[in-house]
Amino acid sequence: MPSWGRINTNDAARSTPPHPPRPPTEAKMYKVVLMGTSCVGKSALAVQLIRNRFEDVYDPTIEDSYRGQIVVDGEPCQLDILDTTGVEQYYFLRDQFMHWGEGFLCVYAVDDFYSLEYANTLWDQVRRVKNTDRVPVVLVANKVDVTNHKVESTQGQEVAKSYGAPFVETSAKTRQGVVQAFEELVREIRKIRAEDESKRRSELEPTSGCGFVQCTLL
Ligand SMILES: Nc1nc2c(ncn2[C@@H]2O[C@H](COP(=O)(O)OP(=O)(O)OP(=O)(O)O)[C@@H](O)[C@H]2O)c(=O)[nH]1
Numbered sequence: 739m740p741s742w743g744r745i746n747t748n749d750a751a752r753s754t755p756p757h758p759p760r761p762p763t764e765a766k767m768y769k770v771v772l773m774g775t776s777c778v779g780k781s782a783l784a785v786q787l788i789r790n791r792f793e794d795v796y797d798p799t800i801e802d803s804y805r806g807q808i809v810v811d812g813e814p815c816q817l818d819i820l821d822t823t824g825v826e827q828y829y830f831l832r833d834q835f836m837h838w839g840e841g842f843l844c845v846y847a848v849d850d851f852y853s854l855e856y857a858n859t860l861w862d863q864v865r866r867v868k869n870t871d872r873v874p875v876v877l878v879a880n881k882v883d884v885t886n887h888k889v890e891s892t893q894g895q896e897v898a899k900s901y902g903a904p905f906v907e908t909s910a911k912t913r914q915g916v917v918q919a920f921e922e923l924v925r926e927i928r929k930i931r932a933e934d935e936s937k938r939r940s941e942l943e944p945t946s947g948c949g950f951v952q953c954t955l956l
């Protein structure tokens with residue numbers, strides 16, 4: 739079982755994103771954000787991942803952060819998780835967390851159709867803030883354990899497809915899909931990192947066939 743920790747609680751006054759002391763580790767770091775409308779289960783997902791238990795009582799978040807290590811496809815990674823607010827009153831914090839995050843779990847609840855519709859607003863905003871369409875994101879359909887589903891699985895899949903993102907069904911109550919959602923996001927982040935790295939390398943590579951960068955003598 740990896741070691742996990744909650745860094746701080748509901749610090750609305752914080753003007754900069756969290757930078758708690760880093761444990762000594764070889765693992766690469768991933769800055770992950772949980773976003774979505776209120777009550778979809780963002781905090782419950784974080785707590786289930788970290789403490790292996792279900793938080794039944796609703797306690798609205800302003801901003802929380804967590805840190806821990808997992809192994810994805812044989813490679814250790816350190817997750818810095820920012821659990822954001824779904825409460826409208828604090829929506830002004832959004833640009834800040836979107837700047838901070840490298841990858842995003844966009845969470846909706848299967849018993850709340852509006853929460854899926856709102857995912858589009860978040861997806862648009864995060865691409866605007868990041869100034870790119872290549873944003874690592876996973877669409878998460880939470881609360882699949884409940885009986886009163888208002889959203890079909892196929893509707894979520896369609897939305898995820900339109901983002902070019904993986905789709906994961908979760909229950910923070912039963913732990914179904916919880917680890918998988920974070921693993922998928924790590925893979926998405928790695929994909930973008932690898933693309934960026936190969937682009938960077940190709941820009942540094944020689945432009946002529948003789949092995950030297952072409953230049954003009956003046
Ligand atoms: N049945 C069920 N209930 C859930 C699940 N996830 C969360 N809940 C419940 O839904 C309520 C809201 O969960 P939170 O995790 O606080 O929701 P949130 O998205 O963090 O809400 P904000 O902090 O207001 O943005 C709580 O009462 C949870 O116990 C789930 O997978 N299944």
Ligand SMILES: [Mg+2]
Nearest residue numbers: 780781798799
């Ligand atoms: Mg919360």
